Amino acid sequence: MYEPTNESQPTTTNTTTNTSQTTPALAGVCLVCGGECAVGDTMCARCDGLMRDWLREYPSWLDSLHEFLDSTAHYGGHQPGRVNLPAAPTPIRLPVLDHMQAIEDAAIALWRRLYAPPAMPWATYGMHPPLVDMLRTCAGSPRLRRMPDIADFYHEWESMVRKTLDIIDVPPAKHGIGRCPNPLCGVELTAAVGAVSVACPVCGNTYRVVDVRLGFLRECIESGRAFTAGECAELLRECGFQCSVNTIYSWRKRGRIQPAGRNEKGQPLYRLSDVHARLARHDVI
Numbered sequence: 001m002y003e004p005t006n007e008s009q010p011t012t013t014n015t016t017t018n019t020s021q022t023t024p025a026l027a028g029v030c031l032v033c034g035g036e037c038a039v040g041d042t043m044c045a046r047c048d049g050l051m052r053d054w055l056r057e058y059p060s061w062l063d064s065l066h067e068f069l070d071s072t073a074h075y076g077g078h079q080p081g082r083v084n085l086p087a088a089p090t091p092i093r094l095p096v097l098d099h100m101q102a103i104e105d106a107a108i109a110l111w112r113r114l115y116a117p118p119a120m121p122w123a124t125y126g127m128h129p130p131l132v133d134m135l136r137t138c139a140g141s142p143r144l145r146r147m148p149d150i151a152d153f154y155h156e157w158e159s160m161v162r163k164t165l166d167i168i169d170v171p172p173a174k175h176g177i178g179r180c181p182n183p184l185c186g187v188e189l190t191a192a193v194g195a196v197s198v199a200c201p202v203c204g205n206t207y208r209v210v211d212v213r214l215g216f217l218r219e220c221i222e223s224g225r226a227f228t229a230g231e232c233a234e235l236l237r238e239c240g241f242q243c244s245v246n247t248i249y250s251w252r253k254r255g256r257i258q259p260a261g262r263n264e265k266g267q268p269l270y271r272l273s274d275v276h277a278r279l280a281r282h283d284v285i
Ligand SMILES: [Zn+2]
Pocket: 030, 031, 032, 033, 034, 035, 043, 044, 045, 046, 047, 048
């Protein structure tokens, strides 16, 4: 319903180039990273893929941000190095609210840039689709990689993503941690965030959470299982590695790691074995 009405044909390839007919076609230059890109494009396939992934992931990140508006949600859970402030929190986290507004403003700006050229700004001012629709439409727009001012938008979204992930990159209150290490049992165990030990409800044995997590980590590495960047970072941190979502995104940006697929929400999934191998190389950022 909010699909473009003034979209140029995405199949045109050479009509936008300025090269004369006698000059051979030269590769374009990505305005974001300076790498090579297709003629007529302003952004290379890799930068293009990253930016579209951010736009696709934002709906679920916005859900998480919404939860963090509530000041009773705990920062950082049990992660070492993070402390809950002793001061009484405000009921609503204003910085989170400001940040969510900034995301909406950026989405409006990008959507208007792509789909609502301000020929009559007084007539269309303030009119735009719902945020989630704008994000989806922009993520699928073929014109994204042709925008002459793409670098400004790219860098704005890049720093916004970093800020968003800094806020939401924390584990949930209670979660599955892995299988009971008892070889005769092996049921899935869950534990509250911050729990040090866990009692198996089936066999009755008690284990250290970190041992269960290490067992799960080993199992995932061996089986090649893939998770979102956030899930990879969480599991690895729980097993004593220093790993953040931003680290994983930075590796991806530098081409050191590739997603192995996507989940049903369209989020890229990374093999835990790949992320772990990178970490084991002490190749931090
Ligand atoms: Zn690029």
